[in-house]
Amino acid sequence: MFDRLQKQWEQLKTSRPGHRFRDRYDRSRKSHNGPKFFWRIVRIAAAVALIGLGAVFMFIPGPAILFYFFAGALLATDSLPMAKLLDWTEVQARKIGSKARRFWRKLTPGGRIAVATLGLCLSVTGTLLFYRVVVN
Numbered sequence: 001m002f003d004r005l006q007k008q009w010e011q012l013k014t015s016r017p018g019h020r021f022r023d024r025y026d027r028s029r030k031s032h033n034g035p036k037f038f039w040r041i042v043r044i045a046a047a048v049a050l051i052g053l054g055a056v057f058m059f060i061p062g063p064a065i066l067f068y069f070f071a072g073a074l075l076a077t078d079s080l081p082m083a084k085l086l087d088w089t090e091v092q093a094r095k096i097g098s099k100a101r102r103f104w105r106k107l108t109p110g111g112r113i114a115v116a117t118l119g120l121c122l123s124v125t126g127t128l129l130f131y132r133v134v135v136n
Helices: 003-012 020-030 036-059 063-078 080-106 109-135
Strands: none
Touching: 003 020, 003 063, 020 063, 036 063, 036 109, 063 080
C-alpha cells in the first residue's frame, strides 16, 4: 500500500505545474485496479474528515492549509472540476509566492522584522476577532 502511495506522490511531483491534478484525474480514470466505487467512497470520506480537521486547526498558523490541500487532492482524483481548480490555484499561488520571495529578498533585516511583526499582529487580531464573534 505504501509503495502505491509513494508512486502516486512521485507522479504528482513530476507532473508539470498547472497540470498535476488533471493528470492524476486522468490516471485514476484509466486505472482498472479493484473495486473503484469502494475506493471512491473511501477517498471522499477521507477528504471530508481532512476538511473537518482543517477547520479545527484553522486557529493554529499553518497546519490547516495542509489538511485542505490533501483533502483537495483526494477530491481531485474523482472530480475533474476540482482537479482544474487545484491546477489553477497552484499556478496562481506560484505567481504570488514568486512575488513575495522577490519582495522579501529586497527587504533589509529591520524591514523583515517589521513585516513579520505586522503579520503576527494581524494573525492574532484575526484569531481574537473570530473567537469573539463565534463564542460570544
